[in-house]
Amino acid sequence: MTFVLLLSVFPQQHSAAMSVMQQDAAAVSSDTIPAQEETGGVQSDGNRYTGVFARIFDTFEKSPTLVLILYIVIIYSIITLIVLTVFILLNRSRMQKEQELRQELNEQYQQLLIDYLFDEEQRKEIFRKILRIASSNFRRQILINQIIELSVNMQGKVREDLRNLYLDVGLKKDSLRKAHSKKWHENVKGFRELAYMNIRSANDRIIECLNSHNQILRMEAQIALVRLSEDNPYTFLSYLEKPLAKWEQITIHELLTQHNLNVPDFNEWFDSENLSVVKFSLQMVAWFHQKEAVDGVIRLLNHADEEVRIYAIRTCGKLGEKKVLPHLQEMYDQASYNIRMELLKAFAQVPDENYLEFLNGVLDKEDDVQLQILATKAMENLDEPGISRLIKLMKKKSEYKNYQIIIRHVLDGRIY
Amino acid sequence: MGTFWTILGEVVNNSVFILTVIIFSTYLSLMIFSAVSLRKYLRKNSYVDYNSIITSPIAPTLSVIAPAYNESATIVDNIRTLLSLYYNNFEIVVVNDGSTDDSMEKIIAAYELEKVNYYFDYRLPCERIRGVYKSRNRSFKKLVVVDKRNGGKADALNAGLNVIKNDLVVSIDADSIMEPDALLKLVKPFLEEKEKKVIGAGGVIRIANSCEISGGHIKKIHLPEKWLPRAQVMEYTRAFLLGRMAWSELDGLLLISGALGMFNREIVIQAGGYSTNTVGEDMELVVRIRRYMAEKKQPYRVEYIPDPLCWTEVPSDLKSLARQRSRWTRGTMETLFKHRKLFFHPKYGKLGLLGYPYWLFFEWLAPIVEFLGIVWFTVLAITGRLNLPFFLLLLGFVYFFAVSLSIWSVLFEEITFHKYEKRRDVIKLMITAFLEPFLYHPLTMLMNIKGNIDKLFRKTTWGKQERQGFSGNSKPKKGTKANNETLEKKEEIAGDH
Numbered sequence: 001m002t003f004v005l006l007l008s009v010f011p012q013q014h015s016a017a018m019s020v021m022q023q024d025a026a027a028v029s030s031d032t033i034p035a036q037e038e039t040g041g042v043q044s045d046g047n048r049y050t051g052v053f054a055r056i057f058d059t060f061e062k063s064p065t066l067v068l069i070l071y072i073v074i075i076y077s078i079i080t081l082i083v084l085t086v087f088i089l090l091n092r093s094r095m096q097k098e099q100e101l102r103q104e105l106n107e108q109y110q111q112l113l114i115d116y117l118f119d120e121e122q123r124k125e126i127f128r129k130i131l132r133i134a135s136s137n138f139r140r141q142i143l144i145n146q147i148i149e150l151s152v153n154m155q156g157k158v159r160e161d162l163r164n165l166y167l168d169v170g171l172k173k174d175s176l177r178k179a180h181s182k183k184w185h186e187n188v189k190g191f192r193e194l195a196y197m198n199i200r201s202a203n204d205r206i207i208e209c210l211n212s213h214n215q216i217l218r219m220e221a222q223i224a225l226v227r228l229s230e231d232n233p234y235t236f237l238s239y240l241e242k243p244l245a246k247w248e249q250i251t252i253h254e255l256l257t258q259h260n261l262n263v264p265d266f267n268e269w270f271d272s273e274n275l276s277v278v279k280f281s282l283q284m285v286a287w288f289h290q291k292e293a294v295d296g297v298i299r300l301l302n303h304a305d306e307e308v309r310i311y312a313i314r315t316c317g318k319l320g321e322k323k324v325l326p327h328l329q330e331m332y333d334q335a336s337y338n339i340r341m342e343l344l345k346a347f348a349q350v351p352d353e354n355y356l357e358f359l360n361g362v363l364d365k366e367d368d369v370q371l372q373i374l375a376t377k378a379m380e381n382l383d384e385p386g387i388s389r390l391i392k393l394m395k396k397k398s399e400y401k402n403y404q405i406i407i408r409h410v411l412d413g414r415i416y
Numbered sequence: 417m418g419t420f421w422t423i424l425g426e427v428v429n430n431s432v433f434i435l436t437v438i439i440f441s442t443y444l445s446l447m448i449f450s451a452v453s454l455r456k457y458l459r460k461n462s463y464v465d466y467n468s469i470i471t472s473p474i475a476p477t478l479s480v481i482a483p484a485y486n487e488s489a490t491i492v493d494n495i496r497t498l499l500s501l502y503y504n505n506f507e508i509v510v511v512n513d514g515s516t517d518d519s520m521e522k523i524i525a526a527y528e529l530e531k532v533n534y535y536f537d538y539r540l541p542c543e544r545i546r547g548v549y550k551s552r553n554r555s556f557k558k559l560v561v562v563d564k565r566n567g568g569k570a571d572a573l574n575a576g577l578n579v580i581k582n583d584l585v586v587s588i589d590a591d592s593i594m595e596p597d598a599l600l601k602l603v604k605p606f607l608e609e610k611e612k613k614v615i616g617a618g619g620v621i622r623i624a625n626s627c628e629i630s631g632g633h634i635k636k637i638h639l640p641e642k643w644l645p646r647a648q649v650m651e652y653t654r655a656f657l658l659g660r661m662a663w664s665e666l667d668g669l670l671l672i673s674g675a676l677g678m679f680n681r682e683i684v685i686q687a688g689g690y691s692t693n694t695v696g697e698d699m700e701l702v703v704r705i706r707r708y709m710a711e712k713k714q715p716y717r718v719e720y721i722p723d724p725l726c727w728t729e730v731p732s733d734l735k736s737l738a739r740q741r742s743r744w745t746r747g748t749m750e751t752l753f754k755h756r757k758l759f760f761h762p763k764y765g766k767l768g769l770l771g772y773p774y775w776l777f778f779e780w781l782a783p784i785v786e787f788l789g790i791v792w793f794t795v796l797a798i799t800g801r802l803n804l805p806f807f808l809l810l811l812g813f814v815y816f817f818a819v820s821l822s823i824w825s826v827l828f829e830e831i832t833f834h835k836y837e838k839r840r841d842v843i844k845l846m847i848t849a850f851l852e853p854f855l856y857h858p859l860t861m862l863m864n865i866k867g868n869i870d871k872l873f874r875k876t877t878w879g880k881q882e883r884q885g886f887s888g889n890s891k892p893k894k895g896t897k898a899n900n901e902t903l904e905k906k907e908e909i910a911g912d913h
């Protein structure tokens with residue numbers, strides 16, 4: 001609202017000049033103005049205005065260009081106001097009508113589809129009806145949506161019938177057109193439809209989009225390929241150049257777990273140049289408990305990238321394989337603060353009393369509270385030997401460390 | 417003498433005209449950026465299934481920090497509402513900031529709390545933490561209550577940051593009503609992080625006055641019945657849908673409302689946490705974490721969600737509004753002064769070259785220039801030096817342009833989230849846009865000036881006891897006395913500019 005602020009600044013400056021102008025104007029003889037009009041209303045800045053315009057500009061006694069600009073902005077603003085007001089009010093009605101029509105068509109098409117699927121005698125007649133009503137893009141889109149919605153919840157022959165109907169009505173063309181459109185949001189719609197209807201004719205186009213700059217398009221291409229691939233749905237991870245965002249990882253993981261897809265051996269991608277793929281693979285190895293990948297995980301403990309190392313340590317912890325522990329211990333002294341944190345968490349997840357002295361040493365040596373707590377937690381997870389040691393430590397008086405507070409914190413089961 | 421006045425008048429005239437053109441062009445550009453950004457966001461999110469986040473074991477865990485001060489009347493319900501937010505892995509950390517009422521006793525009784533043996537790691541300085549409480553009842557395992565000595569909102573947030581363990585932290589004004597899916601939407605920018613680290617995300621704050629609220633949730637949305645809150649609806653719509661959306665697109669966002677924001681915890685801690693020396697700790701934090709990242713030369717982003725994620729009640733009387741605006745102005749001044757090094761400093765990129773100068777000139781100095789202009793105009797009018805026709809022309813120019821921007825923002829609201837279902841409400845909002853420049857804007861300008869004066873001559877902070885926290889998820893029905901009392905408190909904390 002700084003505009004309105006300035007309106008008051010303007011007049012003051014103009015008026016300052018104006019007062020002088022008014023005085024000057026008084027001094028000038030009255031026949032000066034007709035003289036200007038005779039010469040076409042020539043203004044001081046060289047602009048020429050005649051007739052009505054000249055009179056308007058004279059009224060303001062300002063630069064005609066300035067006045068003209070102000071008039072243009074005012075007229076533009078007023079027109080905008082009128083157009084927007086009308087549009088806003090009409091848009092309300094349009095949206096409401098569209099919503100009602102959509103609702104009505106959804107119900108109508110759903111009923112028709114159910115009749116088509118389950119009333120064999122009337123099927124031809126219903127098919128003709130469906131053909132008739134699928135007359136506009138809007139209606140065809142609603143029909144596609146309905147077919148997809150139904151097919152998601154159906155299995156076997158019914159699903160196959162729906163797919164055949166989709167093909168017979170010619171809706172495939174619509175989906176392909178969208179998949180090849182220049183608009184990314186149309187592509188997404190097309191990919192989804194083709195994937196749900198299991199149509200592979202646009203796979204090349206989908207593969208093209210795997211390295212698109214548009215993250216949504218890229219992700220939808222990945223999902224579509226996973227759905228459309230029969231053998232190894234995750235091969236796209238091998239040639240993915242762009243980073244795999246957490247959001248994409250969540251979506252892929254969801255596909256894996258909720259759509260009964262074959263789970264690949266994720267250690268296949270441990271050597272990928274795309275670090276986000278390596279990190280995702282490590283997470284999946286942990287999630288699907290792929291213990292056969294443990295050697296690969298140990299190898300990644302020495303990866304050049306710290307984040308990859310962190311993910312590898314986490315995976316070691318989750319796999320619960322004791323063979324990782326010597327490697328983790330070996331890393332500790334040279335590790336950064338963040339890595340140390342992760343190492344201690346991993347020790348807590350893979351309890352082994354052979355490492356009691358190591359953990360006790362960490363507790364004694366470290367000054368950082370978080371590291372002390374994690375070391376204590378790892379000791380607690382060793383059960384009897386660890387807890388006995390902690391109780392002994394609680395009694396120990398130390399000038400430098402209040403073991404009692406740290407250990408009481410860790411032993412309080414309500415905190416974690 | 418005459419020549420002097422002529423020259424002076426023309427110089428000032430041209431300068432101000434150029435300034436006006438710059439301001440108008442800036443607003444026009446922001447509108448265009450906002451439109452682009454909104455379109456992109458809506459298209460992108462029409463394909464999003466947020467349920468994936470709820471069910472995913474690899475989704476990040478969150479900590480929600482809710483500072484509370486003397487919220488005895490509503491604290492129990494507020495916590496219940498927070499516990500019912502849609503998200504899987506999250507904890508609610510309620511920080512009782514030395515309440516002098518029976519807030520703590522009520523929470524302990526309602527949620528079966530007991531003190532745990534917590535070892536505090538004061539990574540961020542804060543007032544002494546007296547204890548951490550957890551529930552004996554497993555149904556409330558997500559709840560952590562921190563009891564500490566009073567230290568103000570920023571101090572309470574720092575205490576919360578010391579206690580939490582999760583990587584992402586959500587700070588809320590507990591008076592606000594969060595949309596149930598607010599966490600899902602807010603976390604998404606962090607999940608989409610690529611080359612640039614996402615260090616913070618904020619969302620749209622909407623006005624809850626006159627809305628029907630039940631059980632801590634908005635049941636029916638209405639435009640405020642009173643004129644003052646209604647004008648603020650217009651102001652918020654414009655600020656959020658035009659301003660912030662555009663700044664997010666430009667990566668120059670300097671403010672995430674204190675009512676609701678999500679941050680990367682480690683970055684916040686490394687940057688020093690919330691500042692307790694300012695009344696605008698929300699803006700100060702965003703500026704500081706941005707500055708921290710720029711100085712570390714780490715690529716980063718601050719994201720903004722145009723979805724309405726949070727509802728808040730705004731002042732409905734002039735006195736409360738004046739206090740709120742004075743505080744906002746003081747907060748802005750404090751942040752701008754503290755981070756003056758950023759001013760046109762190329763090292764800070766868009767933060768120093770775009771965001772900071774915009775706030776300095778457009779948010780802080782513009783009302784002062786406006787006020788001085790009015791004074792000068794009045795003097796000139798009295799002394800008979802006013803060019804009335806030209807003044808009226810300029811008035812029309814500024815007025816119509818300003819109103820058209822407001823109507824654009826109404827359009828953006830209509831084609832995006834259209835929260836006001838009744839056509840009557842939209843018409844009322846449009847009428848408000850026409851009246852606001854004359855009836856509301858001058859008031860906020862004067863309140864802004866008062867904030868400047870307060871900062872220069874009197875108030876330096878809002879004092880420990882002035883900070884408010886929880887008060888309103890299960891708000892009393894509109895128009896009741898209790899509601900007015902809530903608003904009295906609310907005006908001090910509605911942390912948005």
